[in-house]
Amino acid sequence: MKASISCDARDAHLDIDGSHLRHWGGSAPDGRVLAATNHHLTLDGAPWAVVAGEFQGQRYPRSEWREGIRALKAAGCTMVSSxxxxxxxxxxxxxFDFTGANDIAAFARLCAExxxxxxxxxxxxxxxxxLLGGLPPWLYGMPLVERSNDPRxxxxxxxxxAAIARQLDGLLWRDGGPVVVVQLENELSHAPNDWRxxxxxxxxxxRGPEGAEFGKHMSALRRVATDNGIDVPFFTMTGWGTAGDLPGDEFLPTYGGYMDLHHRxxxxxxxxTFGGAQESAQTYPCRGRLPIAFSELGTGSPVRAAYRSMSPPEMMVTTALTRLGGTESIFLGYYLFHGGTNPTRGDGFGWMTKEDTFSLRSYDFWAPVSEYGExxxxxxxxxxxxxFVREFGTELARQQSMPVADPVEDPDDDRxxxxxxxxxxxxxxFLSNYGNNTPLTGRAEVTIEVGLAGGEVRFPREAGxxxxxxxxxxxxxxxxLGHGCTLVSSTAQPLARLGSADRPCLVSFAPTGRPVEYVVAHRGGNEEVLTSTGxxxxxxxxxxxxxxxxxDRAAAEHAQLVTRNGNKWLITSxxxxxxxxxxxxxxxFVDLGRPDRAPVGVRVLPGPTRLAAELPAPRLDPADLRIEQLSESRWLLRVADGVILDPDDLWVDVAYTGDLCRAFDARxxxxxxxxxxxxxxxRVKLGRFxxxxxxxxxxxxxxxxxxxxxxxxGTPMxxxxxQDVLGEARVDGIRPFARQSAIVRPIGWS
Known part of the structure; x- marks a missing residue:
């Protein structure tokens, strides 16, 4: 089916002004300066594109924090939200207890490193x-009103x-640290405390105050934070579900959206959809006065008994894509990017989940990185x-979101x-062809026409x-493109800029398997049409x-941008x-007992350079994993005496028939x-235990x-x-394996 996209963007324009936000931002000891305009944040005067992923240290083993942070970096995140x-x-x-997984200072230091x-x-x-949204249980019995301006x-x-500020001393932006944003409260007057x-x-x-008291409470929280030593360039608050006007220009409101909270x-x-003018006015009331930032672009859904979704990956990327294209934002924030495990309190049986219909320990969320790091x-x-946001945020920062002719606003529209x-x-x-409720029809022939102040651009010209x-x-x-050349149009999506000023390199990828077209205009105005098959x-x-x-798309999806010692590489595998x-x-991942040394490799750009290595065999011998069937529904796993495991040395896939499966420390x-x-x-990383x-x-x-x-x-005594049992309960099988690794170094690495 064909599709024609047309947009008149001749009047596209953004008035960039930061004069009313001079009280935002701050300087680091090395002279770097964070600030803000009405449309975006800035670093040293240039647009500052942010990709944030939520990763909660208190829901993850402290010994694995660094690997979790590195996983977010590998996905293109520049900020950890926690x-x-x-x-x-x-x-x-x-x-106060800031030991173990509560050590916010150690978490912040790892982010800096x-x-x-x-x-x-x-x-x-x-x-x-x-549990209680994080409020202490003892608040309920005290003579005060929680989430209010009650002085007590x-x-x-x-x-x-004040305790948080003491922990973060030396780690805030003003001290040269990584903490640049602090969010106060969350979903005030919107989300319940769930004391029940x-x-x-x-x-x-x-749940919180309404009307004028809503803004007064947020102002009070900021005042309390700064009075107690929390001084950062930007304070944020959630901008959805608000019960009153925002408190002036004190906060950067953040937004989000979850496509998979409930059954479809x-x-x-x-x-x-990319949203219409009416939706934008309602959703982003400060648009054009304050930057639009996102903190909770939904990646999945919290699992509970009544809803056990495995969110399609298209949900996550579509949510981020439509919010990015439909606004002037260059600040993406995902929730949840890295899954976790709920801690326990007291004797180890004090559950910390919101309700007992949720998993008691798992907070996996079907996130891009699982609660075990997969x-x-x-x-x-x-x-x-x-x-794309990281590499082309500067261009995006000056661009206005413009509707196409006859835009899709009904989510059930097949166009x-x-x-x-x-x-x-x-x-x-921006093009999107995901429907969520129902699959959308594939488009075999798409034509695009964009009118700019300098003229009209139609493409593709030769390729499909x-x-x-x-x-x-x-x-x-x-x-x-540099050298006085312009990429007039392309059917490939830009991914990164590499090379040097003398020989710039643009890396793009083909959205489909078809040959891609580049139309390049030279300094004199001459244009040439180039076609690439890879x-x-x-x-x-x-x-x-x-x-x-x-x-190709697979290589782009597995690509990682690395900057080191003045070198900038795009590495894919x-x-x-x-x-x-x-x-x-x-x-x-490698099955236990695998005798061969599996080869692995990467492609390094600019180049092309290919580097190869061999994975070592798994350390754990299958014979050292003891599996005992106690009954159909209960199996016991142990390792032989003297076996020492690292977390990645033992993973298992547990196939089972039943409603849920739990793992217990047998001692x-x-x-x-x-x-x-x-x-x-x-899938469980048993080596963690x-x-x-x-x-x-x-x-x-x-x-x-x-x-x-x-x-x-029926008995009177x-x-x-x-509860009547409706189904079987049994373990059907266990597959053990390990995650093996090897190191390669591009030329110039040190």
Missing amino acids: YWFWNLVEPTPGT EDVWLQARIGPFNNAEF YLELVGRYY TLFGYTATDH PGPNARLT RRTSFYRTAPLNL LRAVVRADADSAFV LSVPSGGWAILPVRLD RSLIVATGHGEIELVTL PDDLTETPAGIRISR SGQLLADDFQRGIPW AEALAADGIQLRVEPLVDQNRVQS LLDSR
Whole structure:
């Protein structure tokens, strides 16, 4: 089916003004300056593009924090966003615990070492499907009103903020640290505290003030934060579900959207469109006065008994794509980017989840990185978009979002969705063909027409352009290539700028498997049409050469941008890539007992250079893994005496029939992990629990599906009810494997 996209962007223009936001931002000791305009944040006067991923240190083993941060970097994230939960760091009034996974200072130092920014989301209330949203349980019994301007409540918040400030001393931007953004509160007057989870029958809560008091409370929280030493360039607050006007220009409001909170079809399918003027005015009331930033572009969904989604990767990328194209934003933030595990309190059986219908331990969210560190398809599907924002944020920052002729506003409309971000001289065309509620028809022949102040651009001219069902693309119009040349149009999506001023290199990728077209205008105005099927193209100019490199989509999705010692590389491989001081680590899952040394390799651009290495054999001998079947539904796993495991030395896929599977420490009886049945094997990094495996082992216990309607006991002597069992409970099999790694170093690495 054909599709024609047309946009009149001749009047596209943004008035960039930061005069009313001079109180935002701040300087670092080395002279770097963060500031803001009405449309974007800036670093040293230039537009500052941000890609943030949520990764919660308190829901992840401290020993694996660095690897989690590196995984976000590998996906193109430049900032780690992390909730910090008050009820974990102040378990009893006035007594603070910043040890173990509560050590926010250690987490911030790792962000600095890995060269990523940190957004600390410190509450006091966070939601995050966490017990009481992070509020301490002892607040309920105190003579105060939570989430209000009650002086007694604000005094306790101040004590908590002061403790956070002491931990972050030397780690804030003003000190040269990575903490540049702090979010206060979350979903004020919108999300419930859920006191009933802890206190049971009839436990009311106060979600927050409304009307004028709403803004006053946010102002009070900022004042309490700064008075207690939390001084950062930008304070943020959630901009959805607000119960009153925002407090002047004190906060950067952030936004989001989840396509997969409930069963489909659902109302959030509107996120598949780029939004109309009415939606924009309602959703972004400060548009044009304050920058639009996103903090919760949904990657998945919290798993609970009634909804066990495995969110399609197209959901995540489409949500981010349509929000980026439909606004003037260059600040993307995903929730949740890295899954985690809920901690416990007290004796190890104090559950910290919002409600008992959620997994007690797992907070996997079907995120791009699982709660054990596995990179899922959504990790790779979204990586090219993240790189695009990083590499071309400067161009995006001056471009206005312009509607196409007859735009799609009904999410059930089968047509190709499109929008254009443009200024007077250049543009990017955003295309999306994902429908969420129902699959959209693939478009075999797409034509595009964009009117700019300097003239009209129509493409493709010779090659075809198609967008499959579920596909997407961002295509350039009049992109500067250097040497006086302009990329008039292309059917390939820009990914990165490499090379040097003498020989610039533009790396793009083909949205589909078709040959791609580049239309290049030279300094004198002459145009040439170039077609590539994957090879590099050299454009000769009077001032040197320009290289155009075209990757296929798979290579682009696995590409990682690395800057080191003045070198800038784009490195791609079918396997997982992680930047480390020693080099680029290549990782792959390998079955235990595999005798051969599997070869792995990477492609390095500019080049082309190919580097290869061999993966070592797994350290754990299959004979050293002892599996005992206690019953159909209960299996015990141990390792032989003397076996020492690193976390990646043992992963297992557990196939089971039943409603959910749990893993217990067989010695203490404590719950380590759990999984609601989704129709696929449960993948667990058992090496994380090496101590339990080496002791009495880990027991897997499967529970059957039951009727949720309780049947009362018929005996007059017993206060009891029961649930009828509706299905089987058994472990069907276990596949053990390891994640093996090797290091390669591009020339110039040191």
